[in-house]
Amino acid sequence: MKRKDFLSSIIPIGAVFSDMAFGKHIIEEPDIPSKIPPYLNKGDVIGICCVAGYITLEDTQSSINKIKEWGFEVKIGDTIGKRDFTFGGTDDERLKDFQQMLDDKNIKAIMCARGGYGLVRIIDKINFTKFILHPKWIIGFSDVTVLHCHINHNYSIATLHSKMCNSFPTDWNIAEPIQIDSIESIRKGLIGEKMNYNIAPNTNNITGKSEGILIGGNLRTIESLAGSVSDINTDGKILFVEDTDEYLYNIDRMFWSLKRSNKLSKLKGLIIGGFKIKQDDPGEEFGKTLEQIVLEKVTDYNYPVCFDFPVGHQKDNFALKCGIIHRLNVSPTQCSLTEIRL
Amino acid sequence: MIIPPYLKKGDTIGITCPAGYMEKEKAQTCITTLQQWGYEVMIGKTLGNNSKNYFSGTDEERLNELQAMLDDDRIKAILCGRGGYGVGRIIDKIDFKQFKRKPKWVIGFSDITVLHCHLNSKLKIASLHAPMAAAFNNDGFKNEYVLSLQKALTGKKISYQTTIHPFNKQGIAKGELVGGNLALLANVIGTPSDINTKNKILFIEDTGEYIYNVDRMFYQLKRSGKLENLSGLIIGGFTDTKDTTRPFGKTVYEVINDIVNEYNFPVSFNFPVSHEKENYTLKVGVNYQLEVGRKKVMLKEL
Numbered sequence: 001m002k003r004k005d006f007l008s009s010i011i012p013i014g015a016v017f018s019d020m021a022f023g024k025h026i027i028e029e030p031d032i033p034s035k036i037p038p039y040l041n042k043g044d045v046i047g048i049c050c051v052a053g054y055i056t057l058e059d060t061q062s063s064i065n066k067i068k069e070w071g072f073e074v075k076i077g078d079t080i081g082k083r084d085f086t087f088g089g090t091d092d093e094r095l096k097d098f099q100q101m102l103d104d105k106n107i108k109a110i111m112c113a114r115g116g117y118g119l120v121r122i123i124d125k126i127n128f129t130k131f132i133l134h135p136k137w138i139i140g141f142s143d144v145t146v147l148h149c150h151i152n153h154n155y156s157i158a159t160l161h162s163k164m165c166n167s168f169p170t171d172w173n174i175a176e177p178i179q180i181d182s183i184e185s186i187r188k189g190l191i192g193e194k195m196n197y198n199i200a201p202n203t204n205n206i207t208g209k210s211e212g213i214l215i216g217g218n219l220r221t222i223e224s225l226a227g228s229v230s231d232i233n234t235d236g237k238i239l240f241v242e243d244t245d246e247y248l249y250n251i252d253r254m255f256w257s258l259k260r261s262n263k264l265s266k267l268k269g270l271i272i273g274g275f276k277i278k279q280d281d282p283g284e285e286f287g288k289t290l291e292q293i294v295l296e297k298v299t300d301y302n303y304p305v306c307f308d309f310p311v312g313h314q315k316d317n318f319a320l321k322c323g324i325i326h327r328l329n330v331s332p333t334q335c336s337l338t339e340i341r342l
Numbered sequence: 343m344i345i346p347p348y349l350k351k352g353d354t355i356g357i358t359c360p361a362g363y364m365e366k367e368k369a370q371t372c373i374t375t376l377q378q379w380g381y382e383v384m385i386g387k388t389l390g391n392n393s394k395n396y397f398s399g400t401d402e403e404r405l406n407e408l409q410a411m412l413d414d415d416r417i418k419a420i421l422c423g424r425g426g427y428g429v430g431r432i433i434d435k436i437d438f439k440q441f442k443r444k445p446k447w448v449i450g451f452s453d454i455t456v457l458h459c460h461l462n463s464k465l466k467i468a469s470l471h472a473p474m475a476a477a478f479n480n481d482g483f484k485n486e487y488v489l490s491l492q493k494a495l496t497g498k499k500i501s502y503q504t505t506i507h508p509f510n511k512q513g514i515a516k517g518e519l520v521g522g523n524l525a526l527l528a529n530v531i532g533t534p535s536d537i538n539t540k541n542k543i544l545f546i547e548d549t550g551e552y553i554y555n556v557d558r559m560f561y562q563l564k565r566s567g568k569l570e571n572l573s574g575l576i577i578g579g580f581t582d583t584k585d586t587t588r589p590f591g592k593t594v595y596e597v598i599n600d601i602v603n604e605y606n607f608p609v610s611f612n613f614p615v616s617h618e619k620e621n622y623t624l625k626v627g628v629n630y631q632l633e634v635g636r637k638k639v640m641l642k643e644l
Contacts, residue, residue: 054588085591086554117554120561224558227531227566249396249427253529256430261532280396284362287395 034158034213034323037109037135039192042071044108046190047101048165049077050088052143053116055166057081060113062172063165067111070187075107087118095122103130108137109190114166115142115218123150123230132157137190140164141242142313145217148322150230152215161217161240161311162186162319178316185319195321195339199309204291207330208304211340212268214326216240223254226261235266238328238337240320242273242312248286251275252293259297269328270298270305271337274312304330309337343518343627344467346419346445348497351380353418356411357475358386359398361453362426364475366390369423372475375483376421379492386411389423397428405432412441419495423475425452425523433457433535438465447495450474452549452617455522458626460535462520468627470494471522471545471615482619490623501642502622504614509599510639513608515574515632519624521545528559531566540571543632545624547578549617553590553597556580560601574632575602575609576641579616608634613641 040046046067048060057080064074079097082089089097101110123146138147138159148159163182169175189195215232216222219241225231243251258264275290288296291307298305306328310316325340349355355376357369366389373383386407391399398404411420433456442465448457449470461467472491473482482488493500520537521527521544530536548556563569580594592600595611602609610632614620629644 086586086588117558120558120565124565224528224562225565226528226562227536227568228562229565231532253427253430257529257533260430260434260530260534285395287397 034152034156035135036158036324037137040072040108040137040190043073045073045075045106046109046111047075047077047104047107048080048111048113049094049097049101050079050082050113051094051098051122051147052088052112052118053086053114054083054088055080055113060165062170063111063168066168066183075101077101080113086116088113091121094118095125098122099126102126102128105134110136110138112138112140112144112164114164115140115144117143119143119146120224123147128155131155139186141317142218143221145221146225146230148217149222149225149232152323153230153232156323158321158323160186160189160319161322162189163317167317176315182310182315182317182319189319189321194341195319195326196336197310197318198334198336201331201333201335202291202307204295204307205330205335206298206303206305207332208269209327209329210238210268210303211325211327212236212238214238214240214320214324215322216271217242219243219251219254220246223257226257232263234263236268238269238271238326239263239267240271240273240309240311242275244276244313245278246275247278248280248288248290248293251277251290252286252288255293255297264297265301267301267303269303270294271309271311271328272305272307273309274314274317276313304328306330306335309335344445345628346447346468349381349418349447349495352382354382354384354416355419355421356384356386356414356417357389357421357423358407358411359388359391359423360404360408360432361398361422361428362396362424363391363393363398364389364423368479369475371483372421372478375478384417396426398423401431404428405435408432409436412436412438412446415444417446419447419449421474422448422450422454425450425454425474427453429453429456430529433460441465442467449491451621452523453526455526456530456535458522459527459530459537462627463535463537466627468625470623471626472623473621477619477621485619487614487619487621494623494625499643500623501640502614504610504639505612506635506637506639507611509595509609509611510634511603511607511609512634512636513574515543515608516644517542517573517629519543519545519628519630520626521576522547522626524548524556524559525551528562531562539568541573543574543576543630544568544572545576545578545613545615547580547616549581550584551580552584552586553592553594554586556583556594557590557597557601560598564601569602569605572605572607574607576613576615576632577609577611578613579618579620581617608632610634610639613639
């Protein structure tokens with residue numbers, strides 16, 4: 001089965017009909033918002049596990065304390081503290097741990113302990129049958145983009161793109177407010193607060209207002225899913241991308257990949273998060289800024305573009321609900337991203 | 343598949359740089375050698391362009407020159423001076439109408455993989471995955487890898503023999519040869535330049551990649567269906583690979599072998615196609631037989 005749209009609990013009938021009234025071609029993946037996993041209540045259990053890179057139990061302690069402080073219980077997966085070279089356990093161990101948490105009805109959300117690399121090695125072996133029947137929040141970013149894309153495309157279930165266990169500071173007293181706020185946004189997302197972010201404008205922004213399903217994540221990971229069963233359809237959606245430790249030429253090459261595979265042409269909006277750029281070698285200067293790289297790809301299109309959005313491998317990395325309709329409003333004076341409740 | 347006419351003495355080869363910058367001096371041995379092989383050489387302005395950045399000229403300059411060489415009937419082959427990065431920026435603006443009427447050999451590797459893939463999938467015109475200008479330097483013009491380009495241009499059918507590798511999977515495969523640089527093969531998936539690998543012999547090389555990223559890209563090939571229906575697989579050099587602070591725990595060939603050993607087609611590891619000196623000319627789009635034996639590996643043009 002290619003896609004299980006019928007699983008969506010709320011179908012915006014009005015939206016579909018208005019498209020038909022205007023005689024527009026209805027695309028294969030219509031603008032149907034995802035099924036939203038139940039938001040969390042006090043006492044609910046959040047599971048933490050390693051799906052990609054390894055982490056020590058000690059390095060998850062701060063996140064465990066904070067999650068408990070929020071009023072939730074924590075279930076520590078077997079993979080926390082496990083190590084198979086760069087991975088948090090072997091493929092089988094990571095798969096088993098995640099699968100158990102996915103199938104355990106007592107666990108209401110799964111926070112991936114950290115990113116790194118490893119999800120594509122196990123994604124095709126994960127059984128989502130129980131998860132589809134009893135969705136829960138999947139939390140993480142970077143390599144966890146594989147899960148966001150896969151779940152969005154195949155099951156239309158909302159997920160939470162946010163910081164993970166390894167980003168919780170050990171000493172909250174010296175943590176920057178922006179980092180604390182980013183972590184606090186996970187809690188807000190999980191208890192069902194309506195997400196609303198306002199950020200300062202970048203002079204390169206393209207102004208405009210639009211609404212669409214929010215989708216996205218790590219650019220390199222999105223590229224590596226192209227052609228696979230986890231590949232995303234971006235038509236009619238607001239796409240956000242971020243990346244770290246990449247050369248400008250490679251960022252350019254990845255944006256060309258998005259453009260040439262028609263992932264930019266039918267967007268409703270584009271959000272550019274943080275990009276940690278690797279310094280060009282002397283004499284090999286790329287000669288274009290990130291903003292130039294992005295803007296030259298979207299000149300033919302007509303949707304708002306927002307730079308410097310606080311999402312990425314950085315202290316300010318706010319929780320974003322993938323699969324849920326948001327309104328992007330980019331004006332000369334500010335930029336806002338607001339979750340829309342139907 | 344259309345095979346462009348092979349070259350005769352006196353034919354003209356154009357040199358252009360559709361991607362990264364290259365100093366003119368670094369192409370001098372190549373130019374002299376091509377002349378010694380009996381060809382005229384037409385040098386594009388992008389070679390040694392006064393560009394101040396990474397590229398060998400603006401997109402327009404690189405596009406216009408490649409376009410002019412594709413359209414110029416006097417030019418029988420186009421040798422890309424070097425790779426780097428940049429073909430993907432101009433590929434969709436190239437007009438292949440005239441080239442389709444009068445095909446010619448396009449020569450290069452690395453970033454030129456985008457052209458090979460595009461010519462293979464969209465135009466069904468064969469091209470040459472081969473050493474570029476810098477490979478001629480430091481006595482490179484005398485080595486068998488550069489000389490394999492000379493043979494290929496004249497239309498000689500070539501067989502390559504190479505040594506075995508412990509990871510090889512024995513067998514005989516026949517099929518059209520496609521492939522190139524792994525990062526670019528992955529990059530064009532889902533785009534109009536994406537290749538169909540069904541019943542084909544796929545060759546892959548890369549340089550300077552992190553081992554985990556090679557793993558990720560091979561998973562992408564697998565998950566996008568590029569591996570399952572192959573006739574055969576040629577793993578070239580994976581040079582200058584890098585590892586993360588927390589080691590990946592496998593060599594690059596172990597990574598590849600772990601992913602490809604579930605399939606039944608023959609696989610040849612450490613084949614001389616790479617960013618190093620060992621880089622035989624391969625005719626993309628042409629039928630080959632790959633014979634992976636107990637004592638040797640043969641790749642034979644059919």
